Amino acid sequence: MPDTSSARLIATLTERLGARHVRADAEALAPHLVESRGLYRGHALALVEPGSTAEVAFTVAACAQARVPVTAQGGNTGLVGGGVPFGGIVLSLNRLNRLRAVDPLGASMTVEAGMILADVQAAAEEAGMLFPLSWAAEGTARIGGGIATNAGGLAVLAYGNARDLVLGLEVVLADGRVWNGLKALRKNNAGYDLKHAFIGSEGTLGIITAATLKLFPRVLSRSVGFVGLPSARAALALFERLRAGADRGLTAFEYIPRFGLEMVLRHGIDVRAPLEGQHAAYALVELSSPRPGADTRSELEALLAEAMEAGLVEDATIGGSAAQDAALWRLREMLPEVQKAEGGSIKHDVSLPLSRLADFLEEAEAACLAAMPGLRPCPFGHFGDGNIHFNLTQPIGMDKAAFLAEWARFNDIVHGIVERMDGSIAAEHGVGLIKRDELARTADPVGLDLMRRLKAALDPHDLLNPGKVVALSNDPPPALPV
Structure with a gap:
């Protein structure tokens, strides 16, 4: 009262x-x-x-x-x-x-x-x-x-x-x-x-x-692609190539690890595998233009073909309609939600200089796995602007409450690496x-x-x-x- x-x-x-x-x-x-x-x-x-x-x-x-x-x-x-x-x-x-x-x-x-x-x-x-x-x-x-x-x-x-x-x-x-x-x-x-x-x-x-x-x-032409990649470093190299080729037309570059896509396909609603076979990493890319007559699909096809010849891209698909574009985007947008089906998730919203992003992923994943074998890292997000949602899914069979009790310990590990690499512990949330x-x-x-x-x-x-x-x-x- x-x-x-x-x-x-x-x-x-x-x-x-x-x-x-x-x-x-x-x-x-x-x-x-x-x-x-x-x-x-x-x-x-x-x-x-x-x-x-x-x-x-x-x-x-x-x-x-x-x-x-x-x-x-x-x-x-x-x-x-x-x-x-x-x-x-x-x-x-x-x-x-x-x-x-x-x-x-x-x-x-x-x-x-x-x-x-x-x-x-x-x-x-x-x-x-x-x-x-x-x-x-x-x-x-x-x-x-x-x-x-x-x-x-x-x-x-x-x-x-x-x-x-x-x-x-x-x-x-x-x-x-x-x-x-x-x-x-x-x-x-x-x-x-x-x-x-x-x-x-x-x-x-x-x-x-x-x-x-x-x-x-208003955007008059938009094309969305989903790309299979050999590594996070290849994703960064692809981003650099697309940024140079499309300039401001590159409106999205979203990184998804293999485990992330597997979770979406396992637990997501109205989703299907976008590519044949498995890849170490994936990227969802979007080109758009407000120019009348712009052909972003042809532009994206050409850029991805060049990247494939350079060995950066293993496989790719491009949506052929608004519905197909939305289906590709759904694979990325459902990621935060489907993590719940796999148990507890310790989350970090961090940003890094692009030049340190691949180093961060390698070092942070290794450090977290050393701290808890069986942990399932799921780093995903807005690769092009340096923002990664470095999420950690609990080991299979571990008690959820016991896992979440480790949040502070993993904060120390992840944020310590972020600080050392001149990043931010609070990117967008x-x-x-x-x-x-x-x-x-x-x-x-x-x-x-x-x-x-x-x-x-x-x-x-x-x-x-x-x-x-x-x-x-x-x-x-x-x-x-x-």
Whole structure:
């Protein structure tokens, strides 16, 4: 039962937003207290669902006055504990789902933070344009969460991360004031570019309520290929060849190990083997073009034929229709889900300089197998931008809980190699709670001090998603996994 001050806060919010949008019952709160990976289970006073920026500002101001923490949530598709509340209010942005403006000439659109990513893409398409940010959870993920975590996804090669796709933001600050930085300008050197403080901050510095996004010419020709390779090093060599031959037309290069494809074919729905025989590694590649008359299929065929003659490619197939392209993409997109059928999975979202990627895979796999014989490594992901999801599947027959209890030990092994090779321990999923202390241990001390100073300046009472990303002196230790 909430104390008197908390009860007054809930009454104040209920009076402004209505009882339908301020819920303290267990049924309403339950889906907001845990993420899909289920590593942490939180708790909260109430779920608040404002329907406008003004209502978000009112909620945050009231919480600031009462010194009650606020954890913002969108689609709750995060993977690192960043959206799990540990006390205070859960502020859902899902009712802020309006398209505010589209400007095809200026190649921009302004959307509210609670708009589903797939709906943002559809709105851009209706305007004859492309919004390229894309990842597997785009049917439920919200654009605000993608910006707050600086999400990457499947088209970073050609278009960049979320940060590269944002022209402006509207943000509610920790005291309830609203910063309107939504101008759709490509050039604006009038002072500090404040939006970058909030992009990737995971709701710890301010709550994003709307964004002005970059749009691009719609793709008119797209071809998807699935390639069998002798090794990860051959995959890197193929990437270099395709990048040189296709330039910005190379929009995806996804790496899949043999074990990864085997899992998809064993447990996936509506999938079939794309190639005859087995290969040590695979790559899904995509070429696209907005040019009328472009023939990306012929271009991809020629590039893969050259790579085959050079001994880099053992076998390949190219989709002949949109349905076939989607079937090839499904082999990659189902990988995270099918791992569950093989037992526990210890996951690492890391990035490396491309020049060290093959070295990392060889060294990290060897080190992990030495630490636990029978372990089944499954490194996959966005090879072209250096981002690998270095996942470890439990040995056959091992107890799942006993395996997951080794998470910290494998973090030390994998992250130690990443650090030595000048990589990052948090490539695209964010820091959240699960990597907070790792960040404190591995970050440049001056950089970490700047992060803490920025947090203290913008949120002096540590009320916005407290305990995530960087820990202030009064933060509790991370909650134990569920």
